[in-house]
Amino acid sequence: MNSPNVPVIAVESISKWYGSVVAVNDVSLEIGPGITGLLGPNGAGKTTLLKMVEGLAAPSDGAVTIFGETPRNNPALHRRVGVMSEHEAVYGFQTGKQFVEWSAKLHGVTASAEATACAIERVGLADAQNRPLGTYSRGMRQRMRLAATIVHEPEAIILDEPLNGTDPRQRIEFHDLMRHLADEGRTILISSHILEEVETLADRILLMVSGKLAASGDYRAIRAKLDEQPYTVRIVSSDPRRLAAALVVLDSIASVSLGAENDVIVLSTNVAVLQRSLSRIAQGHNLRLERVEPLDDSLESVFSYIVEG
Amino acid sequence: MAEIFRLSLRQILGRWRVLVILLLAALPSLLILLIKLLSEAQFTFADDDIINPIIDGMIVGGILPIVTMALATAAFGNELEDKTLYYLVLKPVSRVSIVLAKLLATLVVAVPLVMASGVVASALVGAETRPLGTLALALAAGVAAYAAIFTFAGLLTPRALAYGLVYVLVWEGLLSTIVSGVGYLSVRGYTLALLHGMDEESFAAFTGRVIEFPAAIVGTGVVIVAFFLLALYRLRTMDVP
Numbered sequence: 169m170n171s172p173n174v175p176v177i178a179v180e181s182i183s184k185w186y187g188s189v190v191a192v193n194d195v196s197l198e199i200g201p202g203i204t205g206l207l208g209p210n211g212a213g214k215t216t217l218l219k220m221v222e223g224l225a226a227p228s229d230g231a232v233t234i235f236g237e238t239p240r241n242n243p244a245l246h247r248r249v250g251v252m253s254e255h256e257a258v259y260g261f262q263t264g265k266q267f268v269e270w271s272a273k274l275h276g277v278t279a280s281a282e283a284t285a286c287a288i289e290r291v292g293l294a295d296a297q298n299r300p301l302g303t304y305s306r307g308m309r310q311r312m313r314l315a316a317t318i319v320h321e322p323e324a325i326i327l328d329e330p331l332n333g334t335d336p337r338q339r340i341e342f343h344d345l346m347r348h349l350a351d352e353g354r355t356i357l358i359s360s361h362i363l364e365e366v367e368t369l370a371d372r373i374l375l376m377v378s379g380k381l382a383a384s385g386d387y388r389a390i391r392a393k394l395d396e397q398p399y400t401v402r403i404v405s406s407d408p409r410r411l412a413a414a415l416v417v418l419d420s421i422a423s424v425s426l427g428a429e430n431d432v433i434v435l436s437t438n439v440a441v442l443q444r445s446l447s448r449i450a451q452g453h454n455l456r457l458e459r460v461e462p463l464d465d466s467l468e469s470v471f472s473y474i475v476e477g
Numbered sequence: 478m479a480e481i482f483r484l485s486l487r488q489i490l491g492r493w494r495v496l497v498i499l500l501l502a503a504l505p506s507l508l509i510l511l512i513k514l515l516s517e518a519q520f521t522f523a524d525d526d527i528i529n530p531i532i533d534g535m536i537v538g539g540i541l542p543i544v545t546m547a548l549a550t551a552a553f554g555n556e557l558e559d560k561t562l563y564y565l566v567l568k569p570v571s572r573v574s575i576v577l578a579k580l581l582a583t584l585v586v587a588v589p590l591v592m593a594s595g596v597v598a599s600a601l602v603g604a605e606t607r608p609l610g611t612l613a614l615a616l617a618a619g620v621a622a623y624a625a626i627f628t629f630a631g632l633l634t635p636r637a638l639a640y641g642l643v644y645v646l647v648w649e650g651l652l653s654t655i656v657s658g659v660g661y662l663s664v665r666g667y668t669l670a671l672l673h674g675m676d677e678e679s680f681a682a683f684t685g686r687v688i689e690f691p692a693a694i695v696g697t698g699v700v701i702v703a704f705f706l707l708a709l710y711r712l713r714t715m716d717v718p
Contacts, residue, residue, distance in 0.1 A: 255560035
């Protein structure tokens with residue numbers, strides 16, 4: 169494993185532009201062992217950044233190293249790195265087992281059959297391993313791709329939106345597996361555009377917005393900062409008037425109004441408190457909550473709070 | 478490299494295109510059988526009426542480039558289209574091995590197909606062993622040259638098949654036959670010159686209109702090496718989707 173004082177992944181003032189479009193703008197970061205979440209809305213530049221880190225794309229400016237080596241055109245380095253791209257395509261004619269074993273062999277794993285069996289067991293797909301990948305559900309395909317990513321026991325693992333298509337139970341299993349791999353001293357970088365996906369998983373968060381690194385650090389500190397921002401939330405319930413009356417007295421509510429569609433529009437100064445209060449109010453007033461949804465265009469506005477804040 | 482070769486072979490063979498290619502490769506033989514069935518005339522391999530339209534026009538000018546193009550552009554084209562190329566380039570495998578494996582997979586399928594297409598059609602009109610052997614060798618060299626060109630093209634653009642068809646029809650099909658000098662820069666020109674150079678007697682119909690035999694050997698070798706290196710360079714410098 170890597171020396172504790174040397175970052176496994178080091179990115180120095182990296183930029184990537186396509187013509188006049190700047191996809192990643194002067195990003196610097198260092199990543200060590202443990203789980204790091206790369207968070208940002210769609211189009212923030214996460215995938216472009218990861219492609220440069222993986223060596224799939226050349227930076228327009230700046231430099232990337234993994235274990236002190238440049239990843240671009242460095243096949244030997246990939247013995248130590250496992251990558252799962254955002255593209256979910258697989259070779260549909262291969263069975264899951266063939267796919268993982270193929271990956272093991274190309275990575276130079278000597279006991280490829282044993283390593284394949286172990287990796288497939290880890291993602292819980294032993295029963296489906298002899299079926300062609302073309303017959304898998306999206307979630308199963310993602311898990312088998314993960315098995316192929318970790319079959320050579322890489323020290324650094326880079327996963328781009330790995331939870332796309334997975335169900336809640338699979339996400340829990342994925343979290344357990346990632347935590348286990350991190351506990352073994354591996355460096356794991358996971359990208360996601362969904363806050364909750366990495367909330368309980370990542371030790372450290374990197375927030376990207378519009379091609380720039382907007383914030384980085386402990387998740388709880390970032391979450392607290394997010395929670396302090398005002399949110400507009402739409403709530404559909406069995407009795408909007410009674411719900412509005414119950415909400416308006418809360419300290420965390422700046423304003424409450426009744427919408428045109430039997431809904432309540434709430435401006436909350438602390439969305440975490442609102443979340444906790446809602447279920448209590450619904451229970452206490454015997455109300456049925458049918459829908460609770462943010463009206464702030466989700467992550468885009470949340471991340472802009474961070475950038476502007 | 479064996480793993481990538483096997484995968485590439487499976488990718489090439491697993492598609493509908495193989496059926497179309499098989500039909501295409503069988504076309505000269507089917508045509509000759511049809512003519513034999515409907516006509517009283519007796520054909521021999523050395524007749525200008527066979528050599529020019531069937532060997533030059535149909536096999537060297539049509540089947541050879543089109544069959545090879547359909548297979549070679551798919552070697553990387555499928556990976557780029559499906560966005561699976563990253564599985565290959567993020568493995569501890571040299572870029573040379575990747576390009577070589579793709580090229581070999583194309584050759585393993587295309588060489589026997591094109592060879593069979595030319596040899597069976599020629600045998601049907603009474604070609605003897607020597608011209609058949611010459612034809613097989615020259616077609617194999619032509620397949621290798623086209624395979625290198627179109628493997629590179631498949632890495633360069635997702636529309637390699639369309640651009641390739643224009644190149645085959647305009648450059649190789651039209652210009653190489655009407656503009657003198659283009660034969661020095663044409664795989665069709667090399668292949669015809671190789672046929673003529675290896676067996677002047679059987680392919681006497683090409684006398685006076687093909688380039689020199691040594692130039693054809695050098696030209697074929699240069700095309701194979703140059704386009705292999707170009708494909709390698711492209712794979713090293715491109716941003717992989």
